[in-house]
Amino acid sequence: MDRFRRTDPRSRRLGAVLLATLVATLLSWSAPGVPSALAAGPLQVRADTTYALDPEAGRVHVATEYSVTNNRPNSATAIFFYRELVFGIQPDVREVRATDRFGALAVTSGGREGFTRVEVRLRSNLFYRQTATFVLRYDLVGAPPRSESPIRIGRAFSTFGVWAFGDPDRSTVTVKVPPGYATTVEGDDMTSTLGGGTTLRAEPADPDAFFAIVTAENRDAYDRERLSLEGGVEVVILSWPEDDAWADTVGETLRDGMPVLRKLVGLDWPVAHDLNVRERYTPALEGYAGVFFLDDQRIDVSEDLDPVTILHEAAHAWFNADLFSARWIYEGLAEEYAYRVLGEIDDVEYDPPTRPDRDDPGFLPLNEWRYPSIVREETDAIELYGYGAAGWLVSMIVHEAGETQMAKAFQDAAANRTAYPGRGDPETVGTIDGWQRFLDLTQPIEEPDPRRVIEAVEEFVLSPGLGDVLERRAAARDAYRELLEAGKGWLPPWFIRNPMGRWQFEEATKRIESAHELLELREQVEATAAAEGLTLGDRLQRAYETAVDGLESARSLAENQLAAARAIAAARAKVDATPDFVAEVGLMGATPRAPLDAARAAFESGDYAGALEQANVAASIVDRAPAVGQERLLLGGAAALVLLLLAVVLHRARRERRRRAEAFAWAAAAPVAAPDPGVAEAPGSSATLGADPAQPAPPMGEAAPDHEGGPTEA
Secondary structure: OEEEOOOOHHHHHHHHHHHHHHHHHHHHOOOOOOOOOOOOOOEEEEEEEEEEEEOOOOEEEEEEEEEEEEOOOOOOOOOOOEEEEEEEEOOOEEEEEEEEOOEEEEEEEEEEOOEEEEEEEEEEEEOOOOEEEEEEEEEEEOOOOOOOOOOEEOOOEEEEEEOOOOOOOOEEEEEEEOOOOEEEEEEOOOEEEEOOOEEEEEOOOOHHHOOEEEEEEOHHHOEEEEEEEOOOEEEEEEEOOOOHHHHHHHHHHHHHHHHHHHHHHOOOOOOOOOEEEEEEOHHHHOOOOEEEEOOOOEEEEEOOOOHHHHHHHHHOOOOOOOOOOOHHHHHHHHHHHHHHHHHHHHOEEEOOOOOOOOOOOOOOOHHHOOOOOOOOHHHHHHHHHHHHHHHHHHHHHHHHHOHHHHHHHHHHHHHOEOOOOOOOOOOEOOOOOOHHHHHHHHOOOOOOOOHHHHHHHHHHOOOOOOOOHHHHHHHHHHHHHHHHHHHOOOOOOHHHHHHHHOOOHHHHHHHHHHHHHHHHHHHHHHHHHHHOOOOOOOHHHHHHHOOOOOOHHHHHHHHHHHHHHHHHHHHHHHHHOOOOHHHHHHHOOOOOHHHHHHHHHHHHOOOHHHHHHHHHHHHHHHHHHHHHHHHHHHHHHHHHHHHHHHHHHHHHHHHHHHHHHHHHHHHHOOOOOOOOOOOOOOOOOOOOOOOOOOOOOOOOOOOOOOOOOOOOOO
């Protein structure tokens, strides 16, 4: 691959500014004085000049009607008169001639630096108070495209300078343009009237200082060539009929370059209608090699055969204030991508542009570089510097970012997507993208910013007073990257990303610190849940990543998760512990594992309040078991004592009943003694049968046997 040095955009794009300034200077020159052949003296000159545009002939026919009066009185010793008159007219004129009412006058002419000297010989001497009238005619001939002459006269486009002649308040200028031409005037004002074409007129009070540039355009006379390219790109090339070379160069450059340019930019073609690319003369573009008209979405390109300018202006279909508002950005991008496209289609590698010089007379911070309302000599230096500095800086940024990242930056800028994306679809931001967003979009947050880019922006872009904004940005972005790392896959929420994109770095840093605290709390939650085999899910992550107004909701959720997980861990430890005898007695009939399982199920379903409640229930059952066991044991002992006493009472009652029954039975079995004959039976008494004499009487002191035959207790 061949390697070529880039053309300095300052010389290519604005070299003709100096030419336009020169033209203005030439137009401001007055015609030279009109000396007498014999003596100097006052000569009153009235001059009425008419410029008639003749596109078919490629000329402007100029005719100045002179009326000159000799106001120099004779002296006692001399007669003052004029015979030859000398005038200064435009340079590079053709067919200079003069006539009076009798016919042709003798004329000689010769070129001088910046004008043509013309000498007219009058038909007779012009004495005191005599007046001579005559007409001086000549043609301004249109020069070929790309020639040094400032005159272009063609069927589609004409431009030429207009001079005035004569004494103050004794001069008129008229320009006649044929029908079908739209006219513009730059320089001194001229009134315009329509009717059979356009007539421009001026009556300059000071003809010596008068100048104007008249441009006439017939859009129907342009040669037209349509290019229908891929991606819906429709281009119409409007060239001068006299300039096939320009049409061929523009057509070939766009035909080969536009597909490559579209691929590099990565955006759809933004022009909804035909893109007209029109050939223009450079001074008519205020010295620029090309101009992209955003409102009309058309391109005017100078007659110069410069592929870089053609591609530069075509790139402005994307690179304009609608994409990035800073002029240095869209001009620098158009220049850089023009060279990249040219390098690809021509297989040429170009050296990078040269570093700008802060001591340049046109130096100013690039974020103060604006499009001048009128390009004048005093703005030339600023424009030259601005184009060179913008091309150098943007080239460095594109090189550091790479074409893939740049294409993404263009897409995000066009869609107004944030430079700090989070989870889900990126948020949209304001529609005005300045140099701050350009830096953010071209420098991914995942990597530290290229130091040489930041230093260059600080040196050549920032206005005084912006201070340490780039240092504060670097510190905030470092903190942001640390947050990304601490997040372990969790992306920062809009609550943090929004102030980062708005360059509110102090507020963003405070919020980043709060996010770190939340992530530390998350670590505790995850560790506790993992130890218990609990599944957390993504509830906390979603609460964190979707936070818009603050992290309070996410923090509250994390605290609830941690409290529930810790309660489950504590409850599980108690449930799994081996109880002592008293606690085991207290746990008889209780099932603390049931609320523990319910707590785990509630936790994994996201019911952290329910999980905490159930875990506390399980722990409470275990915690109360010793007291319940002790109570149960005390109640059991008391019940046993009561039963024992009852058994004793019952046993004694039983013995008493038995004893009485046995006594009764013994008494019934004893023999009845015979009545004492000597004892009368008391009336109303009763008797009991005596014991069976066949049964021996029980011995004394021996109790009667019980029913079961055993001896009774004494």
